Amino acid sequence: MKPKKDLQKKHTGYLDQRFHNCIHENDCEAFVLKYIDFVYYIVLKFRPSVEEYEVAELVHDIFIELLKNNREKLRKYDVSKGLSLRSWINMIATRTVINALRKKKRSPILDTQTTEPNNHLADELKSYYSEGNHLMARIETLIETLPKRYRLFFDLFYYQNMELAEIADFLKITRDNVYSMKYKAIKCLKKKLSKGE
């Protein structure tokens, strides 16, 4: 049988001394030194859209964002919500980078992201629409008129080129639900395409 202390640790999570010192003792240097490499890694993930000379500046901005206003963002972290402190820092850091890039009117792209649309959709719908050259443009217009949940599905499946398993993971639904959503969304789109002809 596990001692009570361990069980408590499991439920409340474990926050290290550096985090505690930063929040309560106003001593954030050890905290910064612990997470600086991780924050650096996050900024480097945006290398396609972040210039090399901007990396250090962004790392600095992320820590300021975390620690400003009496460490407001760090204080918001709630260990009982199930997200690790590293994930919380990851989220704040990512948002800071996105914000900085948007301010500079650049779109945030990760080094693993692809921006090409999914062509499988066009193949599936070819038999319903004769003008092959204009098919994709027509599909894109029609997607905008679909109900919101189908539009979201097409955003992920078609524009973001995500696999169905990835969509299920992202939307926090089961794979069966995604398959059903795909079937219904494509059926709805086909209906609109045939009506348009």
Add this chain to the structure above:
Amino acid sequence: MSFCLDETIIADYLSGQLSFIRRYQLKRHLASCKKCLDELLILHQMQKAQENENFKHTKMPSHSVNHIVYLINQQLNPKYVPWKSSKSSLKKTFTGFINRVKKFGCPVNHFIPAMQPIPVLRGFSKIMRTEMSEQHIDIQKKIDALKVNIFFQRSKDAQVVMEIHVTQDKRPAQNVRLTCIRKNDGLDSRLLKDKVIFYDCPFDQYTMIISQHDTERGRFVFDINADGIYEQENIED
């Protein structure tokens, strides 16, 4: 630039703890807000990358680390104003007064006869005329044409009286409203006539907002505690 979604909602969503209704609302929002969808997708991918990739191999160059740590310390360590600093500031004020009198060509000893009470300094309330001690702090700020003087005095245990003077062209500023927000409590907002006094403010973090003609002109954030006053540097965007 601000985001539509609060970070606590995103955190709950990413950890799968968002309630069904909130998740449904979020998805509806994502369907119509491209920026949020992009943002959430990137966050999702970053979380996956964090779980799957070994980020421990990524090391920031040491010279950059040192520089960033130095900069963060510079920006985050607030200016420290100890209670005892008031002694010198009040002394300066008093010396200034004496010098002004001297300018009139009148010997100080003649001007203030022996056994007379301490002269009443113009613009100072009763609190500030009390004997100089280590219990006062005088902070002066300048916002465009407005000069803001904030006097702090410890009144009781763990309590402070704040007296604020705002002047413009050496006269009390017109149409000025002072709003004092206590972090863990409420706010108090007053129109300035000659001065504004906030009595018995417990030790806490305060934000003082100075607005003129219903437009915010500036704000100060400070912590008051037993050691003194820590003013926060302005590190907002």
